[in-house]
Amino acid sequence: MAVLLGTEKESSFDFGPQAPQPLSRLWWIASVLLLLALAVQVAYRYRGEIAVLIPESKPLLERICVEFGCDVPLPRRAELLSIESSDLQADVGQPSVMVLTATLRNRAAFVQAFPALELTLTSEQGETVARRVLTPRDYVPQSHKSEAGFAAGSELQIRVYIEAAALKPTGYRLYLFYV
Numbered sequence: 281m282a283v284l285l286g287t288e289k290e291s292s293f294d295f296g297p298q299a300p301q302p303l304s305r306l307w308w309i310a311s312v313l314l315l316l317a318l319a320v321q322v323a324y325r326y327r328g329e330i331a332v333l334i335p336e337s338k339p340l341l342e343r344i345c346v347e348f349g350c351d352v353p354l355p356r357r358a359e360l361l362s363i364e365s366s367d368l369q370a371d372v373g374q375p376s377v378m379v380l381t382a383t384l385r386n387r388a389a390f391v392q393a394f395p396a397l398e399l400t401l402t403s404e405q406g407e408t409v410a411r412r413v414l415t416p417r418d419y420v421p422q423s424h425k426s427e428a429g430f431a432a433g434s435e436l437q438i439r440v441y442i443e444a445a446a447l448k449p450t451g452y453r454l455y456l457f458y459v
Contacts, residue, residue, distance in 0.1 A: 328353040332390045353393065354429040356458040360388035361395055364435065368399075368452045371441065380440040382454060384430070391429040394420055395456040399442070401449035409447045414440060 323330065327345070331338040331352050341352045366382035380399060386392055394416035401410045419438040430436065 324350070328355050354391055355388070356393050356395075357388055358395060358456060358458055361386055361392065361430070361456055363454055363456060366454045368401075368449075376443055376446065378442045378444050378449075380438075380442060380452075380454070382438050384436045384438065384456065386430045386432060386434055386436075388432055390432050392432075393458070394430050396459050398453075398455045398457065399440075400453040400455075401444060401447060402451040402453065404450045406451070409449050410444060412442070 327341050327350075331341050332355055338352060345351055362385050364383040364385050366380070368378055368380050371377040371379050382397075384395075396416070397414040397419060399412050399414060400408055403409050419440050420436070421438070
């Protein structure tokens with residue numbers, strides 16, 4: 281049996297410094313560019329939320345959006361909005377008209393866009409008789425139309441007149457949502 285004896289230096293091979301792999305550099309450049317593209321997409325998608333969280337960024341975001349033909353929308357967090365109370369009654373002066381009154385509340389610590397409201401009129405059996413989506417222009421009072429949105433921590437009293445008494449609904453459902 282033969283035993284090879286040698287020093288550690290003899291068993292390691294040293295070929296000098298390795299040349300950098302050109303493909304490795306291309307992968308790094310491509311990765312950085314893809315991360316930059318992802319950051320731009322995230323900033324575009326959440327530009328309204330960014331403007332609320334970092335108010336100093338809003339003027340910059342608005343200038344950029346002017347260049348690209350977009351806008352900086354107000355946040356739309358329906359889970360932070362609620363219908364505090366609502367009522368649907370026949371109008372005393374006009375028997376063919378029903379009046380929807382409601383109190384909406386924005387529990388968020390920031391201004392939000394006004395939501396859409398879905399009013400569903402129902403029969404005694406709970407079946408849908410009619411359904412209508414009310415947009416903010418249908419229900420926001422004139423005193424609030426000049427405002428940029430639904431103020432933080434505020435309530436909004438609404439009153440909407442609806443010609444639906446001929447349908448003779450006995451109940452209703454009211455939901456808020458964003459389109």
